[in-house]
Amino acid sequence: xxxxxxxxxxxxxxxxxxxxxxxxxxxxxxxxxxxxxxxxxxxxxxxxxxxxxxxxxxxxxxxxxxxxxxxxxxxxxxxxxxxxxxxxxxxxxxxxxxxxxxxxxxxxxxxxxxxxxxxxxxxxxxxxxxxxxxxxxxxxxxxxxxxxxxxxxxxxxxxxxxxxxxxxxxxxxxxxxxxxxxxxxxxxxxxxxxxxxxxxxxxxxxxxxxxxxxxxxxxxxxxxxxxxxxxxxxxxxxxxxxxxxxxx
Amino acid sequence: xxxxxxxxxxxxxxxxxxxxxxxxxxxxxxxxxxxxxxxxxxxxxxxxxxxxxxxxxxxxxxxxxxxxxxxxxxxxxxxxxxxxxxxxxxxxxxxxxxxxxxxxxxxxxxxxxxxxxxxxxxxxxxxxxxxxxxxxxxxxxxxxxxxxxxxxxxxxxxxxxxxxxxxxxxxxxxxxxxxxxxxxxxxxxxxxxxxxxxxxxxxxxxxxxxxxxxxxxxxxxxxxxxxxxxxxxxxxxxxxxxxxxxxxxxxxxxxxxxxxxxxxxxxxxxxxxxxxxxxxxxxxxxxxxxxxxxxxxxxxxxxxxxxxxxx
Numbered sequence: 001x002x003x004x005x006x007x008x009x010x011x012x013x014x015x016x017x018x019x020x021x022x023x024x025x026x027x028x029x030x031x032x033x034x035x036x037x038x039x040x041x042x043x044x045x046x047x048x049x050x051x052x053x054x055x056x057x058x059x060x061x062x063x064x065x066x067x068x069x070x071x072x073x074x075x076x077x078x079x080x081x082x083x084x085x086x087x088x089x090x091x092x093x094x095x096x097x098x099x100x101x102x103x104x105x106x107x108x109x110x111x112x113x114x115x116x117x118x119x120x121x122x123x124x125x126x127x128x129x130x131x132x133x134x135x136x137x138x139x140x141x142x143x144x145x146x147x148x149x150x151x152x153x154x155x156x157x158x159x160x161x162x163x164x165x166x167x168x169x170x171x172x173x174x175x176x177x178x179x180x181x182x183x184x185x186x187x188x189x190x191x192x193x194x195x196x197x198x199x200x201x202x203x204x205x206x207x208x209x210x211x212x213x214x215x216x217x218x219x220x221x222x223x224x225x226x227x228x229x230x231x232x233x234x235x236x237x238x239x240x241x242x243x244x245x246x247x248x
Numbered sequence: 249x250x251x252x253x254x255x256x257x258x259x260x261x262x263x264x265x266x267x268x269x270x271x272x273x274x275x276x277x278x279x280x281x282x283x284x285x286x287x288x289x290x291x292x293x294x295x296x297x298x299x300x301x302x303x304x305x306x307x308x309x310x311x312x313x314x315x316x317x318x319x320x321x322x323x324x325x326x327x328x329x330x331x332x333x334x335x336x337x338x339x340x341x342x343x344x345x346x347x348x349x350x351x352x353x354x355x356x357x358x359x360x361x362x363x364x365x366x367x368x369x370x371x372x373x374x375x376x377x378x379x380x381x382x383x384x385x386x387x388x389x390x391x392x393x394x395x396x397x398x399x400x401x402x403x404x405x406x407x408x409x410x411x412x413x414x415x416x417x418x419x420x421x422x423x424x425x426x427x428x429x430x431x432x433x434x435x436x437x438x439x440x441x442x443x444x445x446x447x448x449x450x451x452x453x454x455x456x457x458x459x460x461x462x463x464x465x466x467x468x469x470x471x472x473x474x475x476x477x478x479x480x481x482x483x484x485x486x487x488x489x490x491x492x493x494x495x496x497x498x499x500x501x502x503x504x505x506x507x508x509x510x511x512x513x514x515x516x517x518x519x520x521x522x523x524x525x526x527x528x529x530x531x532x533x534x535x536x537x538x539x540x541x542x543x544x545x546x547x548x549x550x551x552x553x554x555x556x557x558x559x
Contacts, residue, residue, distance in 0.1 A: 015340040088429040096336035101326040
């Protein structure tokens with residue numbers, strides 16, 4: 001049943017040209033960065049004579065592409081997640097889901113999976129794009145996998161947060177703005193408190209937990225952080241929808 | 249009893265200290281059509297939301313075919329089809345797409361989806377609209393899509409909140425026929441403002457006012473109330489009322505504003521024949537004699553007004 005809800009969400013994204021346009025535009029941006037990265041790599045490396053100055057092609061290009069991707073997702077996820085529940089609220093379609101033999105948890109997880117699978121297409125495309133380097137170079141597969149996993153977890157966390165804010169309001173635009181502000185705050189919160197690495201606030205920053213993945217390090221603590229982050233906001237969303245039913 | 253499809257026990261819903269629905273209880277058996285009447289804001293939609301699990305009752309319980317809505321919501325909801333006040337439609341989908349989604353979410357098995365969609369479309373007269381975007385359909389057709397999604401999984405109980413709003417007279421007739429047809433195998437609950445509609449399609453009527461059930465019974469009782477024991481008689485040379493009271497069966501006489509007389513009689517003993525006879529014999533100049541039908545509207549107003557007066 002969860003998958004049926006997810007399927008409905010995906011269908012809804014692709015029912016209008018919007019889904020395709022977003023995919024195409026973002027892919028274009030990532031592709032451009034990828035190409036530039038390849039060109040720059042040759043320029044920079046031809047100037048680098050000492051072995052210590054040389055870096056691998058995977059991390060050189062990966063850094064710029066994944067850096068861009070995490071930044072672009074900050075803008076695109078709120079725009080995609082805003083509709084999930086607020087649009088249903090606005091056009092009075094929530095009773096349709098509430099009357100179907102579905103639990104609230106199934107509805108929320110279904111919607112979450114729907115959005116994440118759409119975004120996974122992008123993440124996967126980036127991964128495949130970088131993997132094509134393997135045709136003429138020996139790439140660092142571990143680095144690539146850790147980056148793809150990190151980006152995917154980051155995007156999933158963004159989606160969970162977006163889903164929650166979407167459940168709070170009947171205005172998709174309001175949901176998008178709040179989500180964006182919240183995500184932006186969570187990303188840069190560690191910038192405000194530089195120096196003291198051990199503060200609790202730093203630990204809340206999404207970027208703080210994304211950095212290890214970007215360096216090619218998969219730390220279970222970071223994976224757990226992202227999973228807990230997702231779980232928290234999905235639970236909050238279920239609670240919010242339940243409040244609808246209880247308080248009307 | 250397995251034939252009971254809907255049981256509502258002491259449903260109460262409190263909104264911010266005010267009781268929107270208070271202590272509503274009723275049962276519905278298989279094959280019955282229940283009409284829900286009431287002025288605006290009486291609590292019809294709130295009751296329906298509680299029946300379908302869209303709203304949790306503050307007190308009381310709902311059972312669908314013996315399954316408790318609060319304890320086993322999934323099993324209970326599988327037996328219900330619901331059309332809310334505003335039809336829940338995903339406007340970016342075509343009719344076919346939307347109905348397939350509805351079928352899938354209501355647990356229709358994949359290989360039966362196509363047949364279910366086809367059947368629902370035929371029943372609601374949507375076959376020619378299959379590939380149209382719901383967004384571009386007229387209000388009446390959107391309403392029909394709303395009804396189609398409510399019956400797509402062949403539910404035991406169909407709950408329709410004002411199903412004929414926005415339809416043209418021919419569509420209304422079709423939908424009424426459909427409701428009657430549904431009433432054969434399923435139970436139907438519908439709310440409406442249109443009183444003749446209730447008379448046409450419903451077996452049972454409930455009148456709800458200010459959250460309270462003021463009338464609950466079979467349509468026949470309401471009809472009886474409507475065809476009260478009264479005659480309207482027009483006499484060009486009316487005698488004094490005492491003369492009329494002497495006619496066998498007449499219990500009371502009152503003069504109406506337009507010069508006609510309203511004659512009340514004991515139930516089942518119509519004095520029509522006796523009156524005509526007397527009128528001819530005594531030369532009262534009878535020119536009109538009719539059973540006096542209070543309109544359903546009057547009955548409705550009476551019932552809801554009584555409640556206000558009592559309170």
